[in-house]
Amino acid sequence: MHLQNSMILSLFFFFYLVATTHAKDDQFFECVDFYKQPSLQHPLLKHHKLQIMSSPRRSTICPRGMVPIQKFRNNANNLNAQVAVNHATLDTKFASEKYHGASAVLSIHNPTFSGKATRSNIWIEKGAPQGLNCIIFGWAIEPKFYGDNKTHFTTYWSNDGFYKTGCYNTVCKGFIQHFSDLYPGKPFDQVSTYGGRQVAANLSIIRDGPTGNWMLMNSGALVGYWPKELFSHLGLGADTIRYGGLTVGGAPMGNGKFPDKGNDLSKSSYFKDMKYVDANFKNNPISELEMIVDTPKPYCFRLNYLKDQQTITYGGPGPCPY
Ligand SMILES: *[C@@H]1O[C@H](CO)[C@@H](O)[C@H](O)[C@H]1NC(C)=O
Ligand SMILES: *[C@@H]1O[C@H](CO)[C@@H](O)[C@H](O)[C@H]1NC(C)=O
DSSP states (O other): OHHHHHHHHHHHHHHHHHHHHHHHHHTTEEEEEGGGOGGGGSGGGTTOOOOOOSSOOOOSSSOTTEEEEEOOSOOOOOSSSOOSEEEEEEEEOOTTOOBOEEEEEEEOOOOOOOSSEEEEEEEEEEOOTTOOEEEEEEEEEOHHHHSSSOOEEEEEEESSTTSSSOEETTTSSOOEEOSOSOOTTOBOSOOOOTTSOOOEEEEEEEEOTTTOOEEEEETTEEEEEEOGGGOSSGGGOBSEEEEEEEEETTOOBTTSSOOOTTOOTTSSEEEEEEEEEOTTSOEEEOOTTTEEEEOSOTTTSEEEEEGGGTEEEEEBOOOOOO
């Protein structure tokens, strides 16, 4: 009798967990037929040939043939109209270079939040006469956009410095979602604990040589891609890569603390294993010769470049008074 009860209890508990996980996630995404996803209706993608990886993995959160797409609550797409933006980044410094990709393992945090937005990203950019071509991805807390204070996997792209094109995630048509459980907009289930367990994402972007599409990967598995047709200049490569944090409206950066004095990675927000793909499609660890630290307000937001470890620690509590 006792055994039976506990079995029933544990079964109940199991189903309860499954059910709540499902219900919780349902708020954030819907499953859409891979071949009917909204991005494919973008006027520039009329003749786009869908790129399918040789062994498409099935997403476990959607039925076969379908992919998860963020449901958005709020169209607040005001990437342009931002006051009090601060950043601390490590950038490539030779804009004459051609970059075909970038990657890093970056820690995920959910600091006590105030202000408008905090973002930790890898930026891929190419300056162009009609505006900046860019792809940006990483994690963000943006209550106005997401309707909560959670840490979300977040991407952005634009073909003109967010003047007329581009947006967050899949709010506008552009990003092609693949068969992955990770999708732009997804909240992270787990975040790092100060001085304890660190949760990190292993993210990379690679420009696919034959197609020119920019492929976003999570631990080597394809999340999705930005077709080359979306961009006027990124089709042949990027001229700048940046890694680091950006805050809007007095928000904290990273874990909300300055990097630990000894750069202890359990107490600092970080990017490690930082790499870039060069003009010859060779994957290289970042090197001191190539990189420059950009911290306009180091008294508010710091960044330490640990040169021989291809690592940065960064962050700060915000807001930045002056
Ligand atoms: C986010 O956090 C702030 C400060 O803790 C709180 O005032 C606000 O209500 C929270 N917003 C949401 C949507 O949870
Ligand atoms: C990140 O993912 C890549 C591709 O799968 C893999 O080669 C690399 O070892 C991973 N790095 C870490 C630190 O897990």
